[in-house]
Amino acid sequence: MKKFIPLFALLSLLLLSSCAGVPQKPVDDTTPLVLKPAPFSSLKGWEEDSMDGFMEAYLKSCARILKKDAAAPFSSNAAFGAYGDWQSACKEAMIISARSPQSTRAFMERNFKVMQASAAGDTQGLFTGYYESTLQGSRTRGGAYQHPLLGRPDDLVMVDLGEFREELKGQRIAGRVLGGKLKPYENRAAIVTGKLSPENFKPIVWLNSKEDAFFVQVQGSGIVHLAEGGIMRVGYAGQNGHPYNAIGRELVKRGIYKKEDVSMESIRTWMLENPDKADELMNTNSSYVFFEEKKDDGTGQQNGAVGAEGITLTPQRSLAVDSSKIPYGLPVYLDIAYNDSANTPIRRLVMAQDTGGAIRGAVRGDFFWGSGVEAEKMAGPMKARGGYYFLVPKNL
Numbered sequence: 001m002k003k004f005i006p007l008f009a010l011l012s013l014l015l016l017s018s019c020a021g022v023p024q025k026p027v028d029d030t031t032p033l034v035l036k037p038a039p040f041s042s043l044k045g046w047e048e049d050s051m052d053g054f055m056e057a058y059l060k061s062c063a064r065i066l067k068k069d070a071a072a073p074f075s076s077n078a079a080f081g082a083y084g085d086w087q088s089a090c091k092e093a094m095i096i097s098a099r100s101p102q103s104t105r106a107f108m109e110r111n112f113k114v115m116q117a118s119a120a121g122d123t124q125g126l127f128t129g130y131y132e133s134t135l136q137g138s139r140t141r142g143g144a145y146q147h148p149l150l151g152r153p154d155d156l157v158m159v160d161l162g163e164f165r166e167e168l169k170g171q172r173i174a175g176r177v178l179g180g181k182l183k184p185y186e187n188r189a190a191i192v193t194g195k196l197s198p199e200n201f202k203p204i205v206w207l208n209s210k211e212d213a214f215f216v217q218v219q220g221s222g223i224v225h226l227a228e229g230g231i232m233r234v235g236y237a238g239q240n241g242h243p244y245n246a247i248g249r250e251l252v253k254r255g256i257y258k259k260e261d262v263s264m265e266s267i268r269t270w271m272l273e274n275p276d277k278a279d280e281l282m283n284t285n286s287s288y289v290f291f292e293e294k295k296d297d298g299t300g301q302q303n304g305a306v307g308a309e310g311i312t313l314t315p316q317r318s319l320a321v322d323s324s325k326i327p328y329g330l331p332v333y334l335d336i337a338y339n340d341s342a343n344t345p346i347r348r349l350v351m352a353q354d355t356g357g358a359i360r361g362a363v364r365g366d367f368f369w370g371s372g373v374e375a376e377k378m379a380g381p382m383k384a385r386g387g388y389y390f391l392v393p394k395n396l
Contacts, residue, residue, distance in 0.1 A: 031122075033325045033362035035079055035115040035390065043114065043333050043389060045347030051101040055093065057314035057351040061329035062090035064311060075327035076162075076169050081396045086329070089393060108349070112331065112391040117363060125363030127336045127346075129382030130320070130356075132305045132371035133215060133222035137207045137232070145227065147213040148203035152238040152290040155200060156185060162324075169324055174241025185240040187286035192279070204293055205232055211268050214282050217289040220356075221305040223371055233294040235306050242286035244358065250284050264380045305371070307354030315370025320354035325362050326390075328352055334365070336386025346384065349391075363387055 040046060070084030089111040096107060116123060138145040155176045162169035175182045186195055194201070205224050207213045216222040221235040248262040257266060271278035294306065304312045307320070309328035319332055330352040337343040346367070359366050365388065369375035 031119040031362055033077070034118045034120055035392075036118065038114045038116045038389060040109055040114055042116070043347075044335055045345065046105070046333070049101070049105075049348045051104040051349065053314050053317045054349050054351075055096075055099055055104055057317040057353070058331065059090075059093060060311040060314070061309060061351055061353060062093060064309065065329050066090050074329075076166070077325070077327070079396070080327055080330070080392065085393045085396055088395075108331070108391060111394060113394050113396075114333070115390045115392055117388055117390055119362035123363065123387040124385060125361060125365070125387065127334070127365045127367060127382070127384040127386060128358075129367045129369050129379035129384075130219055131369045131375035131379040133212065133219045134372060134376075135207055135212050135216060135222045135224045136209070136227075137205045137224040138227040139205060139232075141203070141206045144208040145206035147207045147210045149205050149207065149213060149216065149234060149291045150191070151202040151204045151292060153196065153200035153202070156238050156240070156290070157182060158238055158241070171324075172241075174239060185242070186288075187240065187242050187283075188288040189283040189286070191240065191288050192283070204291055205234065210278070210282075211271050215264065215268070216291075217287075220289065221294075233304075234291045235294045236289060237292035238290040240286075240288045240290075242288070244287040245285040247281055247285055250281060305368070307368075309353040311353060313353060313368050314351070315368060315375065316348070317350050318353045318368040319350045320356045320359050320366035320368065321352045322360050322362070322364055323355040326352055328354075331391040332365075333389040333391065334367070334386065335388065336384040339381065339383050339385075346386075 065083060065086050068083040068087075070082060070087060072083050074080040074083050074086055089107075092111065093107065096103065119125065137149075141148075156174060157177060158174045159172060159182070161171045161173065173182075175184050177183070190196070205226075207216075207224070216234070221233070224232040224234060226232055248257075248267055251257045251267065251270065252259050252262060256270065271281065307313045307318060307328075308323060319334070321330075321332075332350050332352050334346055334348055334350055336346050338346055350367070354366070354368065356366050367379075367382065367384075369379045
């Protein structure tokens with residue numbers, strides 16, 4: 001989702017900010033991304049990947065890539081070359097009619113080479129999951145619908161510092177201009193208690209649950225089933241520039257939960273059981289996300305969740321990455337172990353198409369599960385360990 005500071009989602013990591021039950025090293029954003037050549041045979045499960053949906057995701061990124069100047073750099077990292085290096089494969093993909101797993105694998109092997117990614121030699125990292133929330137709401141306030149999702153205020157200024165200084169690439173701030181100077185915007189507590197001026201208070205929809213209104217800000221997008229009938233798709237439109245503080249970590253700090261017991265479900269349960277304390281807990285996170293209604297795409301169907309790349313995400317084929325190190329539109333092969341009783345492996349080809357405030361580091365990802373009950377079930381507890389490989393054009 002076009003995110004500013006979290007971008008989409010991030011669930012378990014944003015709720016707790018560490019992998020429960022697994023010792024974690026502190027995230028060092030400055031550790032460089034290192035790429036090492038590897039053969040396709042090093043991709044465990046490569047031949048077993050069904051490839052369902054991958055070409056759909058790939059072609060969405062290609063549509064953006066093909067519009068770029070061929071001489072323009074694909075990334076601030078010279079190792080990824082220029083857009084022209086990536087455009088020839090995109091052009092070939094556009095005319096391939098067969099979409100079988102075999103033809104997709106053959107296409108990738110014909111056009112790309114494998115690079116194992118590491119954080120200065122450490123190939124293992126944390127992979128969480130996110131999804132598109134399902135909500136109940138109304139376009140007008142009334143009855144149970146008392147909790148707004150706010151549209152982006154007219155006076156909110158979001159600044160990509162990388163546009164001003166190369167060394168600040170990937171860093172962003174937000175605020176409002178007062179007296180010719182950019183000042184910090186209001187924090188969550190000020191916004192939810194009505195400190196915004198009336199002209200800036202622009203609800204786009206009213207939800208029946210303040211907990212849902214909070215968690216959809218973690219996810220960055222959602223599908224609202226309207227009391228008037230039909231649905232409204234909402235997506236990220238801006239953020240107040242304040243840092244995200246994980247409320248799961250706050251509950252651990254207060255001795256309410258042990259780290260391994262924190263999940264979205266347990267946090268929601270606590271808030272429902274302690275309604276007089278829920279607002280105070282949520283306001284320990286000063287970050288606030290603004291939304292916009294996503295209109296249909298001209299086919300009569302509303303677009304799905306939109307990632308930071310500016311394209312619609314594909315369930316189980318889109319990945320959020322640290323965009324200060326890893327470019328959008330990059331094919332990524334995951335080799336991670338979902339943290340269930342069997343450590344079920346997730347080995348599949350995905351596309352780097354999104355980012356998030358908590359997605360920091362050279363080996364770090366947030367796996368998009370899609371929308372609905374099953375997606376929520378899978379994304380919520382996901383704290384997987386593993387690594388990934390990048391597929392880059394052979395001519396680099």
